[in-house]
Amino acid sequence: MGTEVRELSTDVENLPTVAVQGWGMDQVWEQVLESVEEKIGRTATETWIKPIRPLTLRDETFHLEVPSTLFRDRLLSNLIVPLKESLASVLGYPVQVVVHIGSKPQGELFPTDEEAGKPDPSRAIRKGGLVTNYTFSTFVVGASNQFAHAAARAVADHPGKHYNPLFIYGGVGLGKTHLVNAIGHETLVKQGRGSIFYLSSESFTNQLIAHLRGDRMDDFKNKFRQADVLILDDVQFLSGRERTQEEFFHTFNSLYDAHKQIILTSDKFPNEISGLEERLRNRFEWGLIADIQPPDLETRVAILQKKALAKKIPLPSEVAIFIASHVSSNVRELEGSLTRLEAVAVLTHNPITIDFARQALQNLLKEKDKEISIETVQKAVGKYFGIRVADMVSKRRTNLVTFPRQVAMFLCRKLAGASYPMIGMRFGGKDHTTVLYACSTIEKRLKKDEELRAILDRIERTIYGHGS
Numbered sequence: 001m002g003t004e005v006r007e008l009s010t011d012v013e014n015l016p017t018v019a020v021q022g023w024g025m026d027q028v029w030e031q032v033l034e035s036v037e038e039k040i041g042r043t044a045t046e047t048w049i050k051p052i053r054p055l056t057l058r059d060e061t062f063h064l065e066v067p068s069t070l071f072r073d074r075l076l077s078n079l080i081v082p083l084k085e086s087l088a089s090v091l092g093y094p095v096q097v098v099v100h101i102g103s104k105p106q107g108e109l110f111p112t113d114e115e116a117g118k119p120d121p122s123r124a125i126r127k128g129g130l131v132t133n134y135t136f137s138t139f140v141v142g143a144s145n146q147f148a149h150a151a152a153r154a155v156a157d158h159p160g161k162h163y164n165p166l167f168i169y170g171g172v173g174l175g176k177t178h179l180v181n182a183i184g185h186e187t188l189v190k191q192g193r194g195s196i197f198y199l200s201s202e203s204f205t206n207q208l209i210a211h212l213r214g215d216r217m218d219d220f221k222n223k224f225r226q227a228d229v230l231i232l233d234d235v236q237f238l239s240g241r242e243r244t245q246e247e248f249f250h251t252f253n254s255l256y257d258a259h260k261q262i263i264l265t266s267d268k269f270p271n272e273i274s275g276l277e278e279r280l281r282n283r284f285e286w287g288l289i290a291d292i293q294p295p296d297l298e299t300r301v302a303i304l305q306k307k308a309l310a311k312k313i314p315l316p317s318e319v320a321i322f323i324a325s326h327v328s329s330n331v332r333e334l335e336g337s338l339t340r341l342e343a344v345a346v347l348t349h350n351p352i353t354i355d356f357a358r359q360a361l362q363n364l365l366k367e368k369d370k371e372i373s374i375e376t377v378q379k380a381v382g383k384y385f386g387i388r389v390a391d392m393v394s395k396r397r398t399n400l401v402t403f404p405r406q407v408a409m410f411l412c413r414k415l416a417g418a419s420y421p422m423i424g425m426r427f428g429g430k431d432h433t434t435v436l437y438a439c440s441t442i443e444k445r446l447k448k449d450e451e452l453r454a455i456l457d458r459i460e461r462t463i464y465g466h467g468s
């Protein structure tokens with residue numbers, strides 16, 4: 001055990017602290033006291049920190065009250081630094097501190113070092129635990145995530161009742177974190193209060209290490225076992241971490257027995273996570289497993305439109321369709337293109353049109369084209385249908401090869417952006433009208449054939465390296 005702690009603890013200092021929401025001020029303050037005591041010792045804590053009354057935390061400013069001016073001066077001259085460090089480590093982000101005497105504000109303001117203006121993109125996620133705008137209302141539901149969404153809703157309505165644990169899995173950037181945060185927000189709204197813990201598996205590990213180091217394992221155990229809802233994101237990172245798995249196993253059992261809700265996400269199905277103890281894997285499969293697939297075109301368009309609306313970006317629907325059909329499989333990338341498009345539009349004072357989008361996203365789209373060649377598509381399609389590429393590009397017209405061939409041609413057009421004559425040439429010298437026919441056939445079928453859409457999505461996922 002000793003070894004494992006040392007081995008894992010190398011970069012613990014640099015990692016984000018746990019994000020906690022649903023804590024009352026008392027709980028926060030208790031943690032702060034503990035943390036300060038580690039830094040300055042018991043006596044100083046008793047004398048100078050204990051008498052402080054925490055008032056409120058608002059807009060990243062922590063208000064506290066001290067008994068006297070003398071006390072304030074002493075606090076400011078000696079102890080403000082460790083106090084602020086502890087506040088930051090408990091809250092997960094740096095705060096300013098305003099000291100009040102009695103209940104009159106004295107107006108002291110102590111800007112944090114981080115305030116030099118650099119925005120910290122990871123800050124949002126740490127602030128208060130749950131990501132503020134990852135709610136159900138900002139989540140677009142489509143065929144690809146319908147099931148996971150319904151499960152998430154059910155869990156938010158009756159935490160700990162129906163599906164325990166809820167295990168959501170799916171590729172990178174497909175909305176797992178968003179969805180589980182939405183459950184957290186919803187439960188908070190519904191239940192008013194209660195402890196919701198949202199944290200990544202990394203963070204769970206790091207806290208464990210910190211507590212092991214400080215010989216404070218009881219605190220660690222108690223902390224998580226208080227949760228009404230525990231959300232552990234990206235459990236695939238527990239892989240190979242025996243001590244963390246053991247601790248989580250006990251946490252899991254204790255919450256489960258108390259009918260508290262456990263929510264897990266992963267980029268893999270439980271039995272595909274290597275280095276995971278059997279007893280944990282087993283528990284991960286006890287409740288409901290719901291997957292999120294890459295969104296289809298309609299959903300991608302809807303997501304873009306929703307994000308555009310939220311950010312007040314004027315995005316004509318033909319441009320939304322243009323982006324959505326070029327950037328597939330990952331919502332994060334989709335958002336990235338929109339952000340870039342907006343930035344360029346604002347900087348160059350241009351309206352957002354298709355031509356403008358093509359220009360502005362040129363590099364992004366070109367990279368995609370470069371990445372995906374006709375050959376890649378042929379191989380992926382061949383593999384999916386279990387036929388050889390040689391047969392796909394042959395003149396054979398059996399059903400067994402005709403359909404996969406049409407799918408491959410369609411995808412070459414869509415993903416590799418190849419021209420009809422070029423595709424024809426690479427499929428054994430076929431006429432471009434044959435390719436045209438194949439593409440329009442698939443396109444027509446796609447409009448009403450859900451199964452076909454699922455097939456294409458799966459193939460695209462393997463092409464983009466997000467699936468098997």
Ligand code: ADP
Nearest residue numbers: 138139140172173174175176177178303331332
């Ligand atoms: P994951 O955790 O699966 O890697 P995230 O939840 O971080 O993915 O999602 C990546 C980005 O895409 C986030 O900004 C999220 O808001 C957005 N996103 C994903 N799916 C949807 C959706 N269905 N509706 C709206 N936004 C989504």
Ligand code: MG
Nearest residue numbers: 176177178233
């Ligand atoms: Mg995530």
